[in-house]
Amino acid sequence: MILREALRQAEARIAAGSIPDARLEAELLLMHALRVERAELYARLEDPLPPAAEDRFQALVDRRLRHEPAAYIRGRAWFYGIELVVDHRVLVPRAETELLVETVLGLVKERFAEGQPCTIADVGTGSGAIAVALALHLPGARIWATDVSPAALEVARVNSVRRGVQDRVELLPGDLLAPLPGTVDIIAANLPYVRDADIPGLAPEVRDYEPLSALAGGPDGLDVVRRLLAGVRDYLRPRGAVVLEIGLGQAEPAVFLAWKHLPGCAADLVRDFAGIERVLRILT
Template identity: 55%
Template sequence: MNVSVRQAVLWGVRVLGQHGCDSPRLDAELLLAHAMGLTRARLLAQFDRELSPAELARYRQLIERRRAHEPVAYIVGHQEFYGLDFYVDRRVLIPRPETELLVERAIKLAGEVGDRGYGLYPLTLADVGTGSGAIAVSLAVHLPQATIYALDSSAEALEVAARNVRRHGIEGRVHLLRGDLLSPLPEPVDLIVANLPYVSEAELAELPPQIRRYEPLSALDGGPDGLRHIRRLLAQAGGYLRPQGAILLEIGATQGAEMIELARRYFPMASIEVVKDYAGLDRVVIVRTR
């Protein structure tokens, strides 16, 4: 039986929809494009094309994996973030669109901090808990004069980050360091940027299956109130910041007020701002030292 692209997509949509996938149409198109070695745009331009038996077999296998709630990014092996494409696998969290706000604010603030340096020293940033390296690589691409340290306690995560550093040709400017939070840093930095685990124990149990079953829970678990790692980072940060440096942290949607209080405890003279995302939820806290 001959099967066209259109028929294959409709079958995938039906199967995924029956198994509770949030975006069955998009998922089916992405998986079919991957099975056929096409971009999604090229796939959509060939809806009447017939699949070869090998393409159809590959597609069925991919749909089976997605039907079991495995994330599409892990199935196809990559995820777009901040306009760049990143390799991902189950050793790291999948980069999220909401984290782009953290990168956006870091780039903006880096420009202000760099201007204060009058070119006397290179702008230096630390991405703490780098995971896939998406934040560090995005910063390096958009801040070509900056030096970036990408830190993680997981050797496996750093292997993925190294692959993405090579993928974007920035080996000389992103330095991968393994260790606990800020401890591997060889020098003070202008900006500390971190998307640390901030999911509370109660929230962890309620995560959807595609996260709970497949993504590394150690990269999500923030302890009883979600702030265990952030507290430790703030306690360390003062010793690793240059004068008038700043800390930018991604936080949970309801953690803004508590984060202001927590940051004030460690940086009583700092300017502290909570930035809401496009859905109006707390997303980034910025601590600017004086």
């Protein structure tokens, strides 16, 4: 069978499995099976698919049809223009979280001279997506990245080493801010914020494959954020800031929590591309 036909058949199987973007999914899986980039795939569309690669390809399509996220199958995900290693130990970094990175970069630009040292905590670092992106864009920053999951920190370590920022990203196991060795200028966090009642209705890719400890935020989704905000005061330097990713409908309660625990702070919200208030910026 030639590559074009293999792609056509895989696309039809994936579409029949009600998975959107079937053509794109099929191409990504075939690229992975052949270990080639897209340009090479297109150049070889009329070539025969070697039997071993065909077996690998069918196995990958089968996994996708069982709703395993494409990022886990390929072991890679793009975040803020950076290719990260990901697997079942970590949440697949989301496009919305790029807005959090963008917000922190804007804040550093506002408050620090270029290259001026600053210290940032990335709480619940998972794959290290936020910490690595910030380290690459802020050469003067020192970053402490915490996670309660030692398995997630192993993935974050791989990513920080692959991107050459391991000297400025320190990975610390433990609960929220407790592992930090001192105070910081900015606390950034994309913590679990899915409401318990919403978990059964999540896409199977998320519900059945991503770590529950990266998703579940209690009855209103804010359990972990609430505990974080209750403790931030002791870890913030003067003129410090907290930048949090939140979910739909959580802006108002999250702002009240900020006012409660950081009296006198200024809080504003950044909307994502869907118009949802996605990032809460708290300035002291």
